Amino acid sequence: DIQMTQSPSxxxxxxxxxxxxxxxxxxxxxxxxxxxxxxxGKAPKLLIxxxxxxxxxxxxxFSGSGSGTEFTLTISGLQxxxxxxxYCQQYNNYFRTFGPGTKVEV
Amino acid sequence: xxxxxxxxxxxxxxxxSLRLSCTASGITIGNTFxxxxxxxxxxxxxxxxxxxxxxxxxxxxxxxxxxxxGRFTIFRDNAKNSLYLQMSRLRVEDTAVYxxxxxxxxxxxxxxxGTLVTxxx
Numbered sequence: 288d289i290q291m292t293q294s295p296s297x298x299x300x301x302x303x304x305x306x307x308x309x310x311x312x313x314x315x316x317x318x319x320x321x322x323x324x325x326x327x328g329k330a331p332k333l334l335i336x337x338x339x340x341x342x343x344x345x346x347x348x349f350s351g352s353g354s355g356t357e358f359t360l361t362i363s364g365l366q367x368x369x370x371x372x373x374y375c376q377q378y379n380n381y382f383r384t385f386g387p388g389t390k391v392e393v
Numbered sequence: 394x395x396x397x398x399x400x401x402x403x404x405x406x407x408x409x410s411l412r413l414s415c416t417a418s419g420i421t422i423g424n425t426f427x428x429x430x431x432x433x434x435x436x437x438x439x440x441x442x443x444x445x446x447x448x449x450x451x452x453x454x455x456x457x458x459x460x461x462x463g464r465f466t467i468f469r470d471n472a473k474n475s476l477y478l479q480m481s482r483l484r485v486e487d488t489a490v491y492x493x494x495x496x497x498x499x500x501x502x503x504x505x506x507g508t509l510v511t512x513x514x
């Protein structure tokens with residue numbers, strides 16, 4: 288199985304900050320990577336797919352980049368609604384795997 | 394607007410069985426459940442997301458994570474707009490919120506609200 292790692296595991300930030308989360312895959316996954324946001328007690332919400340394509344309705348302050356084994360999620364100008372946990376997920380094959388998550392906190 | 398609603402969670406003893414259901418509502422003629430690929434994803438209390446199982450639209454393809462292979466079975470009934478997860482030989486470590494999620498080329502773009510499964514004696 289393809290293993291996913293994320294760093295950092297926790298990130299302390301303030302409103303207005305630029306935040307970057309890194310996701311790494313144990314082998315090349317091309318650009319078959321998605322990012323999700325999850326708030327406590329809620330289902331995850333798709334933000335970005337194919338490494339850099341913004342899902343419809345997602346604010347443009349979210350952006351993604353990368354290919355192969357290293358990827359980043361950037362939030363430009365953190366808003367109060369953005370404090371949440373973020374997960375990357377690979378879909379290079381049918382055995383999807385998620386990263387362990389990055390909690391963005393105040 | 395299509396929505397997914399899970400049900401069937403609850404408390405079960407180790408070694409027991411449980412069947413989860415996921416029903417789609419708001420289905421329209423041009424957006425049928427039978428065209429959806431589907432997943433089950435779980436989340437243990439305070440932990441991250443873990444993919445569990447995948448099924449394609451006509452049930453020809455089914456895949457399960459190593460942690461549940463041989464114990465869990467994913468299946469569907471397109472006539473009932475429903476997805477299922479039959480879980481057997483349950484273990485304490487299977488305790489989690491189980492989500493069903495629509496799969497669009499590997500991307501989970503629509504999620505249910507989840508159903509809690511607790512395995513405990």
